[in-house]
Amino acid sequence: MKSVLFRLYLQLMRLLGHFVAIKDKQVVILNGAGRSGSNGYLFYKYLQEKHPEYQVTLVEPWPSSHLPWSSWKKIAAAKYVVTTHQPFKIHASQVNVQLWHGFPLKRMGIMASNTRHKDNQRNAKLWHKNADLIASSSDLYETLMSSCVSVEAQKYQKTGFPRLDYLKTSPITRKQLLQDLFGLADDQAKIGIYMPTFRYELEDDNIMKEIGQGNFFASDDFEIEALNEALKKRHQYLIVKLHPYEMKLFSASEIEYSNLAFLNNDYLFKNDHDLYELLANTDFLMTDFSSIYFDYLELDRPIIFMANHLQEYDKTRGLLFGPYKQVVPGPVVYSQADFVKQLDELDKPMYQERRHYWHDLTNQVQNKNYCDLLFEAMTKLTR
The missing domain is CATH 3.40.50.11820 (CDP-glycerol glycerophosphotransferase, N-terminal domain)
Known part of the structure; x- marks a missing residue:
């Protein structure tokens, strides 16, 4: 109606x-x-x-x-x-x-x-x-x-696409981004960003419940303290940018960890930034089925793919090409433990070659x- x-x-x-x-x-x-x-x-x-x-x-x-x-x-x-x-x-x-x-x-x-x-x-x-x-x-x-x-x-x-013009330079420095989102300085910092797709359309109340409780990976082995320690040990920082609907499910301000930060639209609107204007300051991307990874190929930096809900997504909506593991230009993980294992070796020659292949295929301009x-x-x- x-x-x-x-x-x-x-x-x-x-x-x-x-x-x-x-x-x-x-x-x-x-x-x-x-x-x-x-x-x-x-x-x-x-x-x-x-x-x-x-x-x-x-x-x-x-x-x-x-x-x-x-x-x-x-x-x-x-x-x-x-x-x-x-x-x-x-x-x-x-x-x-x-x-x-x-x-x-x-x-x-x-x-x-x-x-x-x-x-x-x-x-x-x-x-x-x-x-x-x-x-x-x-x-x-x-x-x-x-x-x-x-x-x-x-x-x-x-x-x-206009958004790609804004990927390689940022209106703020890497140091300022760390200060704004994590409240600290770290000359050894490696910054990653996690951007999953809109998972509400999976039509699974259990997944939404997990996200509402702070489990932003929606994985069975999620332990936020252990994840923060793994990142801290490696001087790595993870920005979590969820869909606005998912951000409304829980209060990110109540989740305070040294190496994890939630990026919401309030910060972007307040500073007149688009997310893409900040990506030049990141060292790697983590996503699932979000098309952001095609744009991130412009930066030629590591991409990790979380596929713990691949079967559900494929059944509910579907992907335009696959098999998924063979077409994504980066390692595929299914759990927090898999993700942590990738942190010690974020990039490999085989993934660099895949990124270049997909970049040439998807961007002829x-x-x-x-x-x-x-x-x-x-x-x-x-x-």
């Missing part, structure tokens, strides 16, 4: 928006990706800095049924509407720039096991109708996206300024 009402709300706003005239050199960015590698937010920062001749408005969170009319007028007046999720525009003459929010590793749309046929048909029509330019990084990206949302090949342009390429492609459509 809620989804039906929301669609009616959008239709009403579109109708009202048709009475607002479009203005050249106005851009609106509908950002649904928060601050965790948001193409929308980082492209917004780029436009503000590099193209002050354009008036750019950031609308977030998106989608939302609580936007003021002033925001809707901005959306209706924009020549360019940039989206990170489903394509959207009000006027047919507007240009929708679709940035999406991650390289498709997980099944979605018509390829997913947990979607409805009617919804998939509706979404495919929206992509066909509204998307004018879809940012791409490779042939593989285009193949995977089109398999999920049935989008036409001619809509893609290989510009790369290397060593370029992705924001510049996107801006050129976007504005070229209206010349």
Whole structure:
């Protein structure tokens, strides 16, 4: 019922928006990706800095049924509407720039096991109708996206993604990051970040219960004190960045350990940072099925894959390619004990070779300024 009402709300706003005239050199960015590698937010920062001749408005969170009319007028007046999720525009003459929010590793749309046929048909029509330019990084990206949302090949342009421009340099130093998150200094520090995917869709109350109790690995052998000691012994620090929904399940402020820190959106919003702007200060990534690892390949640093819920995830939603152990460019672990064993030897030549292989396969626009390429492609459509 809620989804039906929301669609009616959008239709009403579109109708009202048709009475607002479009203005050249106005851009609106509908950002649904928060601050965790948001193409929308980082492209917004780029436009503000590099193209002050354009008036750019950031609308977030998106989608939302609580936007003021002033925001809707901005959306209706924009020549360019940039989206990170489903394509959207009000006027047919507007240009929708679709940035999406991650390289498709997980099944979605018509390829997913947990979607409805009617919804998939509706979404495919929206992509066909509204998307004018879809940012791409490779042939593989285009193949995977089109398999999920049935989008036409001619809509893609290989510009790369804005978030990748912000990976290799950070607005804060490594020393400052350690101080902000761990409250200490350590010249020998090696910093890792753990970013799992959204595990709520596994539809397993036991997993959510474990996470709510602080077991962020959701592993049977989780012992946070032992994990902290293992990290401390090696001068290693682990930043834990969970999905906002999972962070709400427990109070991270009540979990205080010297070598573990929880990164929440409050810190990122307060300091006007996106997560990707901090990754240059990290030495390794740990994830499960999150597509962040494709982007992390830009840094050519070790990646560890936690697959303790692989079977459940594959059954509930599924992955677009596999077998999982053969396609991920790093060691696969299934428990805290497995993870700790990897800490003494984070990188091996075989994993370096795999990273380079997957980087070349997933990014055919290397060593370029992705924001510049996107801006050129976007504005070229209206010349």
